[in-house]
Amino acid sequence: MEVVSWNDIYTVVNTRVSNNAAPDILNIDTFADYVGDDLLRPIKDFVSDETYAKFYPAFIEQSNIDGTIWAIPDLASARAMYYNKDILEASGVDKVPTTWAELKDACQKIKAANPDVYPWGVDMTTDEGQACFAYYSWNNGGDFTDASGNWTLNSAENVEAVEYIVGLVKDGLTNNDPATQTRYDLQELFATGKVAMMIGPNQISNYVAGKENPINFGIASIPANEGKETASVGVMDRFMVFDKDDTDDKVDAIKTFFDFFYEDTRYSEWVIMETFLPATSTGGEIMAAADPDAASWIDIVGSAKFYPTAKAEWADVKQGVINVEQQALLGGNVQELLDTLQSQIAG
Amino acid sequence: MTETVKKPVSVKKTVLRLLLYFVVLDVCIITLYPYFAMLCTALKTRTEIFEGISVLPITAVWSNFIDIWSRAPMAKYMLNSVMIAGGSTIIAMLCGIPAAYALARMKFRGQTAFLGFVIVSQMFAPVVLLIGIYQVMQVLHLTNSIWGLIFINAAFNQAFTIWLLRGTFMGISADMEQAATIDGCNRIQSMMKVLLPVAAPGIVTTLIFIFINAWNEYTVALCLIQDDLLKPLTVGINTFNGYNIIEWQYLFAASIFAIIPVVILFMCIEKNLVSGLASGGVKG
Amino acid sequence: MSTKTPAAPAQQQAQAAPRLPNPGSRKLFRAIEPYIWIAPSIILMAIFIVTPIVKVFQLSMNKVTRAGKLKGFNNFENFTSVIKDPAFAVVLKNTILWTIAVVVISTVLGFILALILNNEFKGRKIARAIVVFPWATTLVIQASAWKFIVNTDYGTLNALLKSLGIIDASVNWTPNPTAWFTWEIACGIFVTIPFVCFCVLSGLQSIDASYYEAATVDGAGYFQKLFKITLPLVKSSLTVSTVLNIIYVFNSFPIIWTMTKGDPANRTDTLVTYLYKLAFYNGKQGEASAVSVIGFLILLICASVYMVYTLRKGDEDL
Numbered sequence: 038m039e040v041v042s043w044n045d046i047y048t049v050v051n052t053r054v055s056n057n058a059a060p061d062i063l064n065i066d067t068f069a070d071y072v073g074d075d076l077l078r079p080i081k082d083f084v085s086d087e088t089y090a091k092f093y094p095a096f097i098e099q100s101n102i103d104g105t106i107w108a109i110p111d112l113a114s115a116r117a118m119y120y121n122k123d124i125l126e127a128s129g130v131d132k133v134p135t136t137w138a139e140l141k142d143a144c145q146k147i148k149a150a151n152p153d154v155y156p157w158g159v160d161m162t163t164d165e166g167q168a169c170f171a172y173y174s175w176n177n178g179g180d181f182t183d184a185s186g187n188w189t190l191n192s193a194e195n196v197e198a199v200e201y202i203v204g205l206v207k208d209g210l211t212n213n214d215p216a217t218q219t220r221y222d223l224q225e226l227f228a229t230g231k232v233a234m235m236i237g238p239n240q241i242s243n244y245v246a247g248k249e250n251p252i253n254f255g256i257a258s259i260p261a262n263e264g265k266e267t268a269s270v271g272v273m274d275r276f277m278v279f280d281k282d283d284t285d286d287k288v289d290a291i292k293t294f295f296d297f298f299y300e301d302t303r304y305s306e307w308v309i310m311e312t313f314l315p316a317t318s319t320g321g322e323i324m325a326a327a328d329p330d331a332a333s334w335i336d337i338v339g340s341a342k343f344y345p346t347a348k349a350e351w352a353d354v355k356q357g358v359i360n361v362e363q364q365a366l367l368g369g370n371v372q373e374l375l376d377t378l379q380s381q382i383a384g
Numbered sequence: 385m386t387e388t389v390k391k392p393v394s395v396k397k398t399v400l401r402l403l404l405y406f407v408v409l410d411v412c413i414i415t416l417y418p419y420f421a422m423l424c425t426a427l428k429t430r431t432e433i434f435e436g437i438s439v440l441p442i443t444a445v446w447s448n449f450i451d452i453w454s455r456a457p458m459a460k461y462m463l464n465s466v467m468i469a470g471g472s473t474i475i476a477m478l479c480g481i482p483a484a485y486a487l488a489r490m491k492f493r494g495q496t497a498f499l500g501f502v503i504v505s506q507m508f509a510p511v512v513l514l515i516g517i518y519q520v521m522q523v524l525h526l527t528n529s530i531w532g533l534i535f536i537n538a539a540f541n542q543a544f545t546i547w548l549l550r551g552t553f554m555g556i557s558a559d560m561e562q563a564a565t566i567d568g569c570n571r572i573q574s575m576m577k578v579l580l581p582v583a584a585p586g587i588v589t590t591l592i593f594i595f596i597n598a599w600n601e602y603t604v605a606l607c608l609i610q611d612d613l614l615k616p617l618t619v620g621i622n623t624f625n626g627y628n629i630i631e632w633q634y635l636f637a638a639s640i641f642a643i644i645p646v647v648i649l650f651m652c653i654e655k656n657l658v659s660g661l662a663s664g665g666v667k668g
Numbered sequence: 669m670s671t672k673t674p675a676a677p678a679q680q681q682a683q684a685a686p687r688l689p690n691p692g693s694r695k696l697f698r699a700i701e702p703y704i705w706i707a708p709s710i711i712l713m714a715i716f717i718v719t720p721i722v723k724v725f726q727l728s729m730n731k732v733t734r735a736g737k738l739k740g741f742n743n744f745e746n747f748t749s750v751i752k753d754p755a756f757a758v759v760l761k762n763t764i765l766w767t768i769a770v771v772v773i774s775t776v777l778g779f780i781l782a783l784i785l786n787n788e789f790k791g792r793k794i795a796r797a798i799v800v801f802p803w804a805t806t807l808v809i810q811a812s813a814w815k816f817i818v819n820t821d822y823g824t825l826n827a828l829l830k831s832l833g834i835i836d837a838s839v840n841w842t843p844n845p846t847a848w849f850t851w852e853i854a855c856g857i858f859v860t861i862p863f864v865c866f867c868v869l870s871g872l873q874s875i876d877a878s879y880y881e882a883a884t885v886d887g888a889g890y891f892q893k894l895f896k897i898t899l900p901l902v903k904s905s906l907t908v909s910t911v912l913n914i915i916y917v918f919n920s921f922p923i924i925w926t927m928t929k930g931d932p933a934n935r936t937d938t939l940v941t942y943l944y945k946l947a948f949y950n951g952k953q954g955e956a957s958a959v960s961v962i963g964f965l966i967l968l969i970c971a972s973v974y975m976v977y978t979l980r981k982g983d984e985d986l
Contacts (some may be wrong), residue, residue, distance in 0.1 A: 216932030229434040363932035418813040421824045436822030479708040507967040509919030515718025539716035565856035600806040639809040646804040
């Protein structure tokens with residue numbers, strides 16, 4: 038249970054990242070459920086106006102249920118495409134792929150030039166497969182929901198997206214077992230030059246550069262289908278406060294804590310140390326000024342799309358799309374699988 | 385079989401003997417291979433591991449074994465594991481010995497029911513009960529506490545303890561204890577002075593068994609313990625199975641440290657273990 | 669082995685009881701004394717096992733929100749929705765396959781290994797110590813090691829076979845879910861053999877050598893001796909280890925969780941990993957508890973059959 042009560046807040050802030058549990062999945066999935074059970078208090082009660090104004094509005098909006106903001110983000114990360122410059126060059130791929138057709142073409146060239154290298158890294162495992170769905174759905178103009186928040190899991194765009202990526206796997210253009218190879222495996226393989234391109238979080242840069250004999254890599258936007266906008270996937274971790282009939286003193290103490298925590302210099306140092314991205318625009322400015330590499334990431338995170346975690350069905354949807362991907366890998370019909378999932382979720 | 389050993393050596397016997405050594409050697413090699421692979425990996429650099437070219441490390445990086453002590457509070461994990469395993473063993477024995485004694489030496493209503501209950505209690509694995517266990521621990525304020533793990537491990541080892549010790553006690557004639565009671569010992573004294581020394585092999589086996597089970601327990605500890613400094617070794621070494629990277633070299637180096645104490649324990653009691661299980665292996 | 673001593677007769681128990689002032693209270697004490705002896709054990713199990721079990725039953729019968737709040741009895745809806753899910757049939761089949769494969773194969777291999785290790789030979793002590801290794805290793809570590817060994821891209825199995833010249837290019841040892849499940853079963857067998865082996869060894873040690881001598885005089889061959897003498901005499905230690913193993917293996921979690929997490933699409937899930945995902949990934953605690961209860965009932969039926977069977981056997985022995 039990673040929803041932080043006031044007593045534990047210091048411990049959790051200190052241990053959560055060193056903990057095995059990935060911050061991506063810490064408390065996101067249960068957030069809407071706590072609201073549903075009336076366990077939380079609106080976060081605005083606990084945050085001073087000054088601190089509240091620092092957050093990226095798009096981030097705050099992710100914790101909006103029925104017009105009330107229930108949580109504030111503490112850390113964020115974003116995803117982009119990583120590619121191995123040397124492998125691309127050696128395989129005769131002159132232009133970093135930006136569309137699906139180019140991506141497939143590049144994969145085929147890499148495969149032909151170097152059969153031992155996996156051209157494209159895909160992770161459809163139980164812990165991460167929902168990201169895979171998002172990468173292709175969002176870059177095909179699809180989404181989990183429509184503008185008014187109704188589930189649209191079996192939209193034509195989503196079917197096409199899943200078919201595209203499953204097709205790449207079946208054509209042998211990716212790692213061979215996306216259902217059990219995690220993104221940790223993939224990034225290791227990427228760092229050793231065995232995966233040519235993959236989508237990954239900003240932390241990969243530090244990780245790859247930190248190795249002996251680092252590979253020569255570049256970062257680019259996630260390829261989108263022809264004529265579609267590219268979209269990054271953002272992930273964040275958040276604070277929420279349980280409703281325990283707190284006294285005014287306690288509320289003030291929590292406010293003081295948040296003011297302290299989000300104080301710009303201290304906050305950006307902490308975020309840098311944890312190799313995440315800031316959730317406040319002021320923190321982002323400090324980081325961008327300090328490090329040009331970070332600047333491009335901060336641009337990405339500022340415009341990233343997020344999972345619909347404020348919806349109560351999200352946990353089911355997440356496991357559902359992962360199951361669809363894995364079934365499709367085993368030969369299932371994507372349209373039928375998504376139709377079934379849609380009817381289960383939307384009723 | 386054993387009785388063939390001391391007879392004159394024939395060709396057939398020699399062939400059988402060679403075959404025996406061959407099979408034993410194979411079994412040992414297969415058994416040790418995962419440990420060999422772990423050791424080799426623990427001695428490699430991160431880069432070398434993922435190149436996956438040779439089994440043996442090109443140059444052994446012994447510093448991995450030193451690094452883990454500074455990269456994670458290994459000593460603390462080790463101490464926690466010792467406390468959890470030791471504490472569980474003591475509590476399981478304190479509760480289990482009297483129960484096994486009562487089952488072996490007394491007749492009472494509900495005896496069969498109690499035995500049945502003991503077996504049924506084993507049919508839920510701790511992982512199945514995690515939600516329930518977590519809630520009980522919250523009520524008792526034992527989440528994030530070593531005591532919580534001690535009690536859980538002790539409880540989940542009751543069945544084996546009672547069952548094995550009951551068999552051991554039943555295999556020992558009650559005559560001596562009766563003689564002791566005639567000499568004026570009460571029941572507790574006669575058990576402590578007469579029965580337990582005779583039952584020592586069975587008791588040692590049980591002790592070791594609980595100790596190892598508790599030492600190796602993972603799932604409940606993972607769920608109950610949040611504070612890094614309270615984690616047992618099994619959970620703690622997952623630090624190297626980290627958020628961003630899996631550091632196989634450190635994971636396996638730490639694993640080897642976790643295995644050593646248990647293997648030494650096992651080797652010490654190997655003889656005891658067999659005879660202990662023998663005396664405890666009474667039907668049902 | 670099996671030297672069942674009947675419980676001491678009642679009058680001797682009376683002597684053992686502390687001397688109490690009057691016969692009435694002594695009688696009372698005698699009646700409640702056994703319960704005092706078993707009380708600590710009962711209290712321990714009641715708090716830490718029975719309460720969680722009750723909780724699981726309660727959750728399985730109730731509508732439970734994701735945050736864990738009970739919303740009242742829901743007419744066994746948790747059970748029906750679990751059983752209706754097509755994944756459940758796959759998972760149940762896997763569980764049965766997993767349990768039978770691991771228990772049967774490890775029992776056979778463990779038995780043979782015990783026969784081998786029961787011979788006297790140089791280095792027997794070392795061999796026995798080595799055989800114990802997998803038992804003494806945490807399953808999570810053991811499973812991580814196996815996962816690492818069979819990895820296609822950097823596993824040491826490929827590296828080993830390549831350096832021995834057996835294969836030229838890396839082989840994908842886990843091309844499909846069946847292959848994964850087979851590796852998981854192999855790992856399960858690997859860690860279960862030592863326990864069986866030592867249970868059987870304990871049985872073998874208590875066999876009187878004179879049985880074999882007599883049989884040899886009668887001209888019995890090795891296999892005749894094996895089936896006529898050895899097997900019947902170690903039967904009780906074998907049943908003991910088999911029953912315990914059925915329970916342990918059925919409920920085993922770390923091997924499958926570490927290697928595949930039940931992926932892809934539940935093809936390698938067993939009931940335990942499936943319910944773990946239901947509870948902690950999907951937040952469906954009610955349905956997860958229903959799966960627990962179903963698993964429990966399956967085991968209970970198996971165990972009752974076993975107990976009825978052995979109890980009847982026991983009567984015949986008397």
